[in-house]
Amino acid sequence: MASSKKTAPSKDDPKPVSASASSDELNPKTTQYEFLGPMGAFGMVTALPVLVLFFAICCNKTGYPSSLLISDYKTYFDQLFTGDLLKAMWDPMAMLVYLGFVALQALLYVALPGDLYPGTLLRNGERLKYRMNGFTAYHSTLFIGLYFLKDTGLKPLVFVYDHWIGLAFSSVMFSYVVALFVYIKSFAPGALLALGGNTGNALYDFMIGRELNPRIGDFDIKFFTELRPGIIGWQVLNICFAAKQYLDLGYITNSMVLVQAFQTWYIVDSFWNEEAVLTTMDITTDGFGYMLSFGLYSWLPMNYTLQARYLVDFPRDLSWVEFGAILALNIIGYYIFRSSNSQKNEFRSNPSNPSVKDLKYITTSKGTKLITSSWWGMSRHINYLGDWLMSLSWCLPCGFGSVVPYFYAIYFAVLLLHRERRDDHKCRTKYGKDWEKYCEIVKYRIIPGNESDQKFATT
Ligand code: NDP
Numbered sequence: 001m002a003s004s005k006k007t008a009p010s011k012d013d014p015k016p017v018s019a020s021a022s023s024d025e026l027n028p029k030t031t032q033y034e035f036l037g038p039m040g041a042f043g044m045v046t047a048l049p050v051l052v053l054f055f056a057i058c059c060n061k062t063g064y065p066s067s068l069l070i071s072d073y074k075t076y077f078d079q080l081f082t083g084d085l086l087k088a089m090w091d092p093m094a095m096l097v098y099l100g101f102v103a104l105q106a107l108l109y110v111a112l113p114g115d116l117y118p119g120t121l122l123r124n125g126e127r128l129k130y131r132m133n134g135f136t137a138y139h140s141t142l143f144i145g146l147y148f149l150k151d152t153g154l155k156p157l158v159f160v161y162d163h164w165i166g167l168a169f170s171s172v173m174f175s176y177v178v179a180l181f182v183y184i185k186s187f188a189p190g191a192l193l194a195l196g197g198n199t200g201n202a203l204y205d206f207m208i209g210r211e212l213n214p215r216i217g218d219f220d221i222k223f224f225t226e227l228r229p230g231i232i233g234w235q236v237l238n239i240c241f242a243a244k245q246y247l248d249l250g251y252i253t254n255s256m257v258l259v260q261a262f263q264t265w266y267i268v269d270s271f272w273n274e275e276a277v278l279t280t281m282d283i284t285t286d287g288f289g290y291m292l293s294f295g296l297y298s299w300l301p302m303n304y305t306l307q308a309r310y311l312v313d314f315p316r317d318l319s320w321v322e323f324g325a326i327l328a329l330n331i332i333g334y335y336i337f338r339s340s341n342s343q344k345n346e347f348r349s350n351p352s353n354p355s356v357k358d359l360k361y362i363t364t365s366k367g368t369k370l371i372t373s374s375w376w377g378m379s380r381h382i383n384y385l386g387d388w389l390m391s392l393s394w395c396l397p398c399g400f401g402s403v404v405p406y407f408y409a410i411y412f413a414v415l416l417l418h419r420e421r422r423d424d425h426k427c428r429t430k431y432g433k434d435w436e437k438y439c440e441i442v443k444y445r446i447i448p449g450n451e452s453d454q455k456f457a458t459t
Contacts, residue, residue, distance in 0.1 A: 026123060028198070029200065030196055030199040034208065041204045041207035045206075055168075057085065064402035064404045065402060066401065094166025095173075097167070098167055106228075108137040110218075112133040117132055120279070130220060135272065145239075154247055158240070160237055161241065161312060175290070175297040179289055183210055186287075192212050193210055197212075206290055207291055221288060222283065225288070225297065231267055232267075248312070253317050253318075256315070263304070314398075314401060316397065332386075333386045333387070334390055337383055347361075348369075359373050360372045362441070372438065377441075378442075378448040380445055381420050388416055391408055420445055
């Protein structure tokens with residue numbers, strides 16, 4: 001039976017606009033662009049799907065580019081535009097399987113029980129409710145899979161490897177369709193728009209996301225997309241690659257075991273803490289458009305599985321020293337990531353807890369406290385460092401034959417550096433002189449003791 005939980009309104013909650021407010025008051029025009037404006041939007045809408053297809057088409061048993069040098073990629077790009085490509089991409093069976101998987105997730109989302117959690121207070125005074133049944137959906141998907149495989153063995157799972165290009169293409173197409181649907185839907189009367197998604201430039205708004213919380217009845221399209229098809233899909237695809245390796249070799253390499261274990265841990269962790277997603281920028285602030293649709297329907301499942309796919313094409317047995325070193329790196333990364341995030345959460349929600357009551361801090365004029373010792377005294381985003389170390393440990397089992405399996409760690413570094421700048425801007429605007437004082441005490445941005453990090457921070 002679903003229950004309803006309440007959260008106390010925060011003083012940072014937006015002031016609701018009065019019920020009689022005009023549409024312009026409720027949905028003011030966006031006057032600032034992010035991601036280089038319409039040009040950047042054009043780049044993201046066109047180039048990112050090409051990158052997904054590039055990895056799908058060009059990386060296979062015949063080879064992966066070995067470096068980041070453009071010359072290394074010429075033969076691969078030639079391959080992109082050759083004969084049988086359309087045939088491989090237009091794969092009705094793959095499309096059917098992809099759509100079937102998304103439909104199954106939608107069914108589980110509406111049918112499974114779960115507690116109802118309130119979201120952030122919206123500008124229109126509403127607080128939406130979200131059903132937390134992701135963990136059950138995750139397990140149900142795995143059990144349904146097991147049930148269907150009981151008579152056939154692992155063989156059907158090889159479909160994923162054999163139809164990878166078709167699946168990648170289907171995911172890209174589906175993400176465009178969903179993005180177009182929510183963009184058109186955002187013009188329905190009464191829609192609450194994202195503050196950053198109402199510029200009036202169609203391409204930019206389509207990309208960044210115009211409507212804040214597109215829903216069909218109670219079905220919240222953004223919340224559903226955030227964890228279900230992408231993250232459960234990532235898990236399922238990884239399992240299919242492990243099965244393919246097992247059928248090819250008769251065993252699973254220890255490098256594959258590490259990749260599977262690390263990523264499964266991360267996936268389970270995100271479902272275990274599912275309600276944490278309600279306070280992320282994706283849910284509270286960003287509109288739902290192409291960026292999230294493509295990111296979660298296509299980019300995440302297709303690119304986060306690169307390591308497992310690479311290990312099918314190029315299986316590796318690690319020495320026990322390598323195995324131990326990579327495992328240690330992952331544990332250190334996770335320890336930094338989890339304990340720093342938990343320390344901040346505990347300090348903010350329960351400051352008298354013995355584990356945080358002796359931390360040093362400064363009190364800002366807003367009344368909020370900023371920790372200046374322990375994890376948060378080492379650098380201003382020590383949690384990002386832990387997260388990035390984990391991402392590196394996911395790639396290292398693949399060895400150094402190609403740069404492609406390292407794509408995740410490279411992309412994630414760029415994402416975290418950009419996110420740190422966005423967060424710094426947010427805190428500087430919010431805390432003013434207090435933030436400057438804080439930065440004088442905690443000098444480093446992400447890596448403790450990194451002088452260039454510090455120099456960059458003061459520019
Ligand atoms: P943080 O958890 O670091 O939160 C930043 C906020 O914390 C600031 O805006 C400020 O908010 C508050 N804050 C900053 N400094 C302090 C301090 N010293 N003491 C107390 N509060 C402070 O950032 P994110 O939300 O970006 O990241 C959360 C986790 O999610 C990270 O571990 C990150 O690595 C991970 N992540 C993972 C991604 C992925 O794709 N896997 C993508 C993005 C993030 P306030 O206004 O409340 O003061």
